[in-house]
Amino acid sequence: MKLLQTSISKVKTYIGFAFKANKCVMGVDNLEKISKPILIVYSSTLSQNSVKKIVDLKNKYGHTIFEIENFNEISPREGCKALGIKDISLAGAITKQLNI
DSSP states (O other): OOOOHHHHHHHHHHHHHHHHTTOEEESHHHHHHOSOOSEEEEETTSOHHHHHHHHHHHHHHOOEEEEETTGGGTOSSTTOOEEEEOOHHHHHHHHHHHTO
């Protein structure tokens, strides 16, 4: 999915809040280490092996996942291709923006 410019701004803000509140997990390896993320967002350029790991996490824990084409515009760190949100209210707000 490609995000609209208005959604990019809001999602980036919500992810920034989660990052500052230590409610954001970055990287597939870190996502595998914890089971808490409610929402997982990842780049469409992520390798197939990593996508499989994310899908396995979804199946195991019931996480919501979204693939985003312009992920680099919302990521708080350069080079990050997957992140998880642990806060339920921020995850809900991001999900609302991604479902538009």
